[in-house]
Amino acid sequence: MGDDIYQLHAEMCKVFSNPIRIKLLNLLRDGKEHSVSELQKATGLGQANLSQHLGIMRHKGAVLPKRKGRQILYRISDKKIIVAFDIIRSVLSKNLKSRQRMLKNEVL
Amino acid sequence: MGDDIYQLHAEMCKVFSNPIRIKLLNLLRDGKEHSVSELQKATGLGQANLSQHLGIMRHKGAVLPKRKGRQILYRISDKKIIVAFDIIRSVLSKNLKSRQRMLKNEVL
C-alpha cells in the first residue's frame, strides 16, 4: 500500500516527540539564527547530546545550519513548524483544563 | 525548572510519531465517529494492536470514545489536531520537494 507517506509523516513528527527538542524549538521560535554554544548555555545540555538533537532536527529538515567561522548557526526551516507547535500546545492546554474540571467533579 | 510543559508537549506529540496512529488520524479526520471494528477493517491491524494505539491516543486526549451497544465509537477530540496534522504534512512535502531538487542538481 502507499503507506510510505504515513511513515514519513510520523518521522517528521518525531522531531516534536522529545522534551529537549521541544525546548530547542521554543528557543528557535523567533526565526533568528542561534549558535550551538548559545543553545548549550540556554539548555544546560551536554555538548554531544545537544549536537545529536540538533542533528535529528536537521536530518528531518526542521532546522537549517549555516557555518559562521567555527560556529554553526541554526534556525527553523519553516515558520509553519511554529504554527503547528502552537496549535498542539493549545490542544494540550485545553485537555489539561478539562481534566482538572473532571477531577474536581469526581471529588465533590 | 518549569520544564514540565516541555514534557507534556512532547507527550502529546508522541501521538503523531507513529505511522499507524497517523493512519488512524487520517481515517478519523472527518470528525465523525468510527467503530473499532470499522477501523480494524480499514487498517488491517490485529485487534490488540489497534486497541493499544487507540488507547495511547485516548489517554493523551487526542480521541474520545463513546459506547454504542457493544461497540466503541471513536472520534477526534479537537479539530485543531487535524489543522496541525495538515501543517506538518505540508512542511514535509515542501522538504521532500526541495531535497529532490538538490539531488537533481548534484547529479547534473
Next chain:
DNA sequence: TTAATATATTCGAATATTCTAATATATATG
C-alpha cells in the same frame, strides 16, 4: 444464566530512542 461478540489489558520479546564518554572534523590563531 450461558454463549457470543466487541474491545481492552497484560506480559514478554523485538526494536528504537536516548544518554554519556570517547573520538573525529573543521576552522581560526599563534
Next chain:
DNA sequence: CATATATATTAGAATATTCGAATATATTAA
C-alpha cells in the same frame, strides 16, 4: 605547522516503544 575552539559522529549501555499471544471485561442474545 601546532594548538585551541566549536561542533559532529560513533559506540554501547539504559530506557522506552511496539507487537503478538493470552486473558479480561462489558454488552447482547439465546
